[in-house]
Amino acid sequence: MKPLESTIGRMPLSLPVLTPVKAPTATHCPYCALQCGMNVAVEAPEQGPDGTVTITPRQDIPANAGGLCQKGWTAGELLTGGQRLTTPLLHGEPVGWDEALDFVAGRIRAVQAEHGPDGVAVFGGGGLTNEKAYLLGKFARTVLRTSQIDYNGRFCMSSAAAASNRAFGMDRGLPFPITDLAGADAVLLAGGNMAETMPPFVRHLSAMRESGGQLIVIDPRVTATARQADLHLQPAPGTDLALALGLLHLVITEGHVDEDYVAARTNGFDAVRTSVAAWWPERVERLTGVPVSLMRRAVAVLGRARRAAVLTGRGAEQHAKGTDTVTAFINLALALGLPGRPGSGYGCVTGQGNGQGGREHGQKADQLPGYRKIDDPAAREHVARVWGVDPDDLPGPGRSAYELLDALGTEAGPRALLLFGSNPVVSAPRAGHVTERLNSLDLLVVSDLVLSETAALADVVFPTTQWAEEGGTMTNLEGRVLLRRRALAAPPEVRSDLEIIQALAVRLGAPASLDPVRAFPTEPREVFDELRRASAGGIADYAGITYERIAAETGVFWPCPDTGHPGTPRPFLDRFATPDGRARFVPVEHRPPGEDIDEEYPLYLTTGRVLAHYQSGAQTRRIAALNAVVAETFVEVHPDLAERLEVSAGQMLRVVSRRGETEGVVKINPAIRADTVFMPFHWAGANLLTNPELDPVSRMPEFKVCAVRVERVG
Numbered sequence: 001m002k003p004l005e006s007t008i009g010r011m012p013l014s015l016p017v018l019t020p021v022k023a024p025t026a027t028h029c030p031y032c033a034l035q036c037g038m039n040v041a042v043e044a045p046e047q048g049p050d051g052t053v054t055i056t057p058r059q060d061i062p063a064n065a066g067g068l069c070q071k072g073w074t075a076g077e078l079l080t081g082g083q084r085l086t087t088p089l090l091h092g093e094p095v096g097w098d099e100a101l102d103f104v105a106g107r108i109r110a111v112q113a114e115h116g117p118d119g120v121a122v123f124g125g126g127g128l129t130n131e132k133a134y135l136l137g138k139f140a141r142t143v144l145r146t147s148q149i150d151y152n153g154r155f156c157m158s159s160a161a162a163a164s165n166r167a168f169g170m171d172r173g174l175p176f177p178i179t180d181l182a183g184a185d186a187v188l189l190a191g192g193n194m195a196e197t198m199p200p201f202v203r204h205l206s207a208m209r210e211s212g213g214q215l216i217v218i219d220p221r222v223t224a225t226a227r228q229a230d231l232h233l234q235p236a237p238g239t240d241l242a243l244a245l246g247l248l249h250l251v252i253t254e255g256h257v258d259e260d261y262v263a264a265r266t267n268g269f270d271a272v273r274t275s276v277a278a279w280w281p282e283r284v285e286r287l288t289g290v291p292v293s294l295m296r297r298a299v300a301v302l303g304r305a306r307r308a309a310v311l312t313g314r315g316a317e318q319h320a321k322g323t324d325t326v327t328a329f330i331n332l333a334l335a336l337g338l339p340g341r342p343g344s345g346y347g348c349v350t351g352q353g354n355g356q357g358g359r360e361h362g363q364k365a366d367q368l369p370g371y372r373k374i375d376d377p378a379a380r381e382h383v384a385r386v387w388g389v390d391p392d393d394l395p396g397p398g399r400s401a402y403e404l405l406d407a408l409g410t411e412a413g414p415r416a417l418l419l420f421g422s423n424p425v426v427s428a429p430r431a432g433h434v435t436e437r438l439n440s441l442d443l444l445v446v447s448d449l450v451l452s453e454t455a456a457l458a459d460v461v462f463p464t465t466q467w468a469e470e471g472g473t474m475t476n477l478e479g480r481v482l483l484r485r486r487a488l489a490a491p492p493e494v495r496s497d498l499e500i501i502q503a504l505a506v507r508l509g510a511p512a513s514l515d516p517v518r519a520f521p522t523e524p525r526e527v528f529d530e531l532r533r534a535s536a537g538g539i540a541d542y543a544g545i546t547y548e549r550i551a552a553e554t555g556v557f558w559p560c561p562d563t564g565h566p567g568t569p570r571p572f573l574d575r576f577a578t579p580d581g582r583a584r585f586v587p588v589e590h591r592p593p594g595e596d597i598d599e600e601y602p603l604y605l606t607t608g609r610v611l612a613h614y615q616s617g618a619q620t621r622r623i624a625a626l627n628a629v630v631a632e633t634f635v636e637v638h639p640d641l642a643e644r645l646e647v648s649a650g651q652m653l654r655v656v657s658r659r660g661e662t663e664g665v666v667k668i669n670p671a672i673r674a675d676t677v678f679m680p681f682h683w684a685g686a687n688l689l690t691n692p693e694l695d696p697v698s699r700m701p702e703f704k705v706c707a708v709r710v711e712r713v714g
């Protein structure tokens with residue numbers, strides 16, 4: 001492994017040559033799950049970096065209908081600048097593809113000869129197209145035959161997914177079109193800050209408010225979204241579960257339960273009714289800090305609403321009790337009779353570009369394509385038949401994302417890692433420890449478009465194509481399958497992830513029954529046609545979706561079992577996806593965070609996002625216009641805390657947790673709780689502090705709350 005400095009200094013500086021495919025091309029933003037539609041126009045000179053890419057919003061995609069955020073507007077900058085990778089790197093040195101691929105294949109063979117198939121692990125991402133996610137899972141299970149594959153979605157919406165599966169038998173982020181929100185009388189948003197994380201989303205909430213609907217936001221901070229709310233409930237971080245129990249208690253005592261709906265469409269309400277009896281409002285106020293009067297007003301708004309939605313974001317979900325917290329919000333929605341009613345429901349606001357599709361097609365440790373379970377014999381049989389392998393040869397479930405990273409290089413853990421589409425050195429919890437684990441590997445291979453902090457540690461880096469240089473499908477937060485289209489050619493020495501997977505399969509040799517070239521196609525459409533067959537009959541059934549239909553119909557909602565089927569915008573209207581068609585109430589209990597504050601670490605740290613930057617920042621920190629907005633990490637503190645520490649805005653603050661320490665510029669904000677500090681995770685630092693305690697069901701780490709102390713620097 002090479003230290004960061006030695007590889008960065010030798011980044012290849014050759015610049016891409018732009019060749020127009022067709023301009024403008026209708027495609028979608030490379031970043032978040034809103035998947036805003038955009039037109040990409042390319043003006044391409046024969047040579048050099050002077051080509052310009054112009055991005056304008058599409059009007060025909062309902063999620064953004066003419067809007068984009070600043071990340072979308074500036075997304076073209078990484079296509080043309082000198083910031084991207086343009087040749088493979090071997091120990092930091094530019095090399096040819098054959099040399100890099102041969103090296104990787106040789107090392108994989110050596111590691112597996114010594115440590116068995118599970119000696120090699122794969123880590124994927126929710127930003128990968130459906131085709132990439134699918135082929136990566138197939139490659140891991142059939143060529144590497146490893147059980148050790150998981151992805152960054154585990155850090156994202158996995159708690160909401162687990163809770164939705166438990167309650168509805170299906171996890172489709174929003175089980176209704178986003179435009180339904182405009183017609184609601186009330187929306188309760190727990191732990192989401194759409195004004196910064198999905199600005200065009202706010203149009204749908206504003207449309208609701210303009211026609212008399214009310215927005216209720218639950219967030220410990222007064223965010224840009226909370227400022228637009230009719231009611232803002234500001235609980236202590238990590239106390240949403242108690243708050244949701246308290247709200248349901250009030251729904252029951254104030255007579256707002258939709259008894260007919262509960263009787264006709266659900267099971268298990270009696271146990272939940274009993275379990276929330278002890279969560280009277282005064283007790284909840286003591287625990288959460290939310291005044292009883294505000295809880296009552298929120299319940300009155302929800303109880304009055306004819307149509308309403310309950311939504312959760314990462315703020316409520318990224319906790320060691322995230323699955324139970326989301327379950328408590330789903331119980332609330334069910335008691336009010338919302339899920340499966342036209343214009344109403346519960347939804348998780350999915351985050352990454354393909355956060356929805358990325359969790360359906362088999363890059364998850366416990367999963368096969370079509371949202372099938374890898375330990376289900378019928379699922380194994382079906383998928384093995386499509387793949388042309390023996391079901392007994394498919395590995396079983398592997399480790400979840402953090403557990404996988406934590407095991408790397410250990411006696412029992414994998415010795416090699418292939419990583420596609422994630423930057424865990426910045427984004428994983430307890431990132432200092434994760435970096436040590438990555439450094440202890442015999443082989444680290446990273447496929448990326450830029451030299452991310454994680455790529456900088458790799459033995460081999462593969463430079464990969466970006467969104468506007470490739471085709472494929474992305475499934476947005478509504479479950480609508482969309483087409484990513486190629487607007488320009490990639491630089492000559494850059495290959496797509498599909499090409500990289502095929503090249504490795506050819507070198508490693510697929511099982512005897514497979515021809516690696518045909519089993520791992522590089523044309524996205526060919527991969528998609530196989531994915532359709534692999535998903536057929538599964539929960540996330542894409543069998544009837546074709547590229548032609550997506551283009552003609554501005555997206556198709558899954559499940560869509562055959563080409564004559566219209567797709568399913570609202571899957572729960574008649575029945576839920578459970579065996580008896582009824583939704584399940586599940587009793588849950590509040591518990592404190594994995595790590596509570598004490599004398600030594602007296603403050604809560606919570607982490608999240610700012611508008612101008614995306615995720616680990618690997619892409620957006622390389623875009624000048626976005627760095628001009630926010631250039632460095634910061635620590636948001638209440639004025640009272642700043643006064644006690646004798647710091648003022650712009651000075652440096654050290655933040656220390658049981659796992660590590662970091663520094664950030666002081667930002668004073670009277671709208672944060674005085675017992676809480678906030679840091680964005682777009683720069684290395686915040687995650688040196690975070691607590692990797694995992695949710696027992698979803699294996700989601702506790703990103704949103706840990707105990708810290710802060711000190712003035714100098």
Ligand SMILES: Nc1nc2c(c(=O)[nH]1)N[C@H]1C(S)=C(S)[C@@H](COP(=O)(O)OP(=O)(O)OC[C@H]3O[C@@H](n4cnc5c(=O)[nH]c(N)nc54)[C@H](O)[C@@H]3O)O[C@H]1N2
Nearest residue numbers: 191192193197237238313314315351352608609611614615
């Ligand atoms: N600008 C930008 N947009 C993005 C992304 C990005 O990195 N940058 N990433 C995309 C992705 S992958 C995702 S997952 C989404 C995430 O979208 P959001 O869920 O909106 O994002 P976060 O900022 O992580 O968290 C939302 C809010 O949770 C609050 N919060 C913190 N702790 C708690 C708590 O205990 N309870 C409650 N109720 N709230 C709490 C925070 O104050 C924050 O305002 O954004 C997507 N869009």
Ligand SMILES: Nc1nc2c(c(=O)[nH]1)N[C@H]1C(S)=C(S)[C@@H](COP(=O)(O)OP(=O)(O)OC[C@H]3O[C@@H](n4cnc5c(=O)[nH]c(N)nc54)[C@H](O)[C@@H]3O)O[C@H]1N2
Nearest residue numbers: 152155156421422423427447448452607615616618681703
């Ligand atoms: N403290 C804290 N930590 C968090 C969170 C939080 O709220 N707080 N949020 C968590 C959440 S919700 C998420 S989703 C994760 C995300 O964190 P990461 O998984 O690190 O996500 P990105 O920064 O998007 O990393 C994607 C990487 O893949 C590259 N890339 C983009 N597209 C492609 C592609 O098509 N192919 C390949 N090969 N590479 C590509 C990008 O350049 C980038 O380096 O972070 C989590 N970490």
Ligand code: SF4
Nearest residue numbers: 029031032036069072
């Ligand atoms: S909201 Fe999301 S999809 Fe839309 S432009 Fe911004 S980052 Fe891109």
Ligand SMILES: [Mo]
Nearest residue numbers: 156157351352
């Ligand atoms: Mo995410």
